Amino acid sequence: MRTLTLSASVLLALTLAACNSDGGATSSRTQDNAQTTPSASAKNVIFFLGDGMGITTTTAARIYAVGEDGQLTMDTLPESGFVKTFSQDAQVTDSAPSMAAYMTGVKMNNEVISMSSDTRAIEPTKDATGNCGAANGKPVTTLLELAKAKNWATGVVTTTRVTHATPAATYAHVCHRDAEADIAAQLVPGGALYNAALKDGVDVVFGGGRQFFLPKTAGGKRADGRDLVAELKAKGYGYAADKAAFSAIDPAKTSRAVGLFTSSHMSYDLDRDASKEPSLAEMTSKAIAMLAGRSGKQGMFLMVEGGRIDHALHETTAKKALQDTVAFDQAIKAAIDAMQQKDPGLKNTLIVVTADHDHTLVLNGYAKRTGKTAPGNPGVLGLAKDYVSGAPLKDKDGMPYSIIGFGNGENRVAGDRNAAAALTDDTVSADSYHQEAAVRMPAGGETHGGTDVYIAATGQGADSIHGFLENIEVFGLVKKAAGL
Secondary structure, eight states: OOOOOOOHHHHHHHHHHHHHTTTOSOOHHHHHHOSSOOOSSOSEEEEEEETTOOHHHHHHHHHHHHOTTOOOGGGGOSEEEEEEOOOSSOSSOOHHHHHHHHHHSOOOOTTOBSBOTTOOOOOOOTTSOOOOOTTSOOBOOOHHHHHHHTTOEEEEEEEEETTSHHHHHHHOOBSSTTOHHHHHHTTSTTSTTOOGGGTTOOSEEEEEOGGGTSBGGGTSOBSSOOOHHHHHHHTTOEEESSHHHHHHOOTTTOSOEEEEOSSSSOOOTTTOOTTTSOOHHHHHHHHHHHHHTOTTOOOEEEEEEETHHHHHHHHTOHHHHHHHHHHHHHHHHHHHHHHHHHSGGGTTEEEEEEESOEESEEEOSSBOOOOSOBTTBOGGGSBOBBTTTOOBOBOTTSOBOBSEEEEEESBOOSSOGGGSOOOOHHHHTSTTOOOBEEEEOOTTOOOEEOSOEEEEEEETTGGGOOEEEEHHHHHHHHHHHHTO
């Protein structure tokens, strides 16, 4: 028998490996991916938020895009965990306090955006500001504001209105998410209601929502007569209202820009006219190029939201929700590819992907594997079919049903389902088909769900993101990883 002699260096390596095997501060997977020695903290943070992107939605989107045994980009991130999403006053949160919890580390009430936990949600009056009233809470600092305080370049990219709850939670403070005119004003350096914690302003803002930046006389919704687009231009911002102007933005020449591509939300990716609206991946790539190129800045913080996933789920139009989830995933890939070029091994970059809450989407029946959706194959969007015979599965009324359904929504047959026409693959996989629901709701009234959501990360500091987390804990983990 030979005797194995271990050197001191090997013993030290084995000891360190044993210390880290229980989820300690260093991930072997992160080390394996790094090409150079990591810095002490991340100098670039990209926070991806799929609005309403529950685990069932990501599963269905995976099958839709690449089949049951395929992988989305978000599936490949080396660190992962789960997040509890309840708000200060509700078991089922809305997007305002759930995103604000990530951005501030504070639990707050439904409808409240980046305010203290004692803030009451007070709806703004018509044509008036969303003033929270006397002694009704106070603003709490966001990650984006912390980044500005450290002289980082900052950006917000979304497919919703840029004044919608999720993007607003990064840069604004209001007692009710519907105060979108006030939220827009908080973006304009030097103007009334400007959020001074943004210092010289958010550098890049891309999304929809032009109506809250323009006065009523110019087709907008502002009752105060202000033209915030003109004010932003006067402060040195480039401006794009369509795809052509967006494409013309040269990151080497334009350091700050606002793109407001639609009056309200941007189009669903399934409906998007690529000649008029940029994709989420295109907006993300342009934002990274601009922020990373800002001279004199010490780092970069970018928030990217796939916001219309949520809207399609509220409508129970599953195909739109799944396609927007895929578009969101493509933006994640674009960001990773871009940052690998600028920061090989992501040694100075932290990328986080998560959702703010889920919805009531479910996958029904003991369905056979479908593979990805393609012409002639509806895939997960089709009818549930027996995994042995391939025949459509039947419910108690003897009628076929789709794989995807919802706990509540607008499409519920009254009485026996056999009184209605039998569903077909073509019917249930159509672009605008509203999947059936167990509980009838008004049109567009499907609700959020209250289950945990997925979180994943890669790059510098990613190994701290694992296990079961409160949503408010994510703030502290990102803040520490970035040294903010």
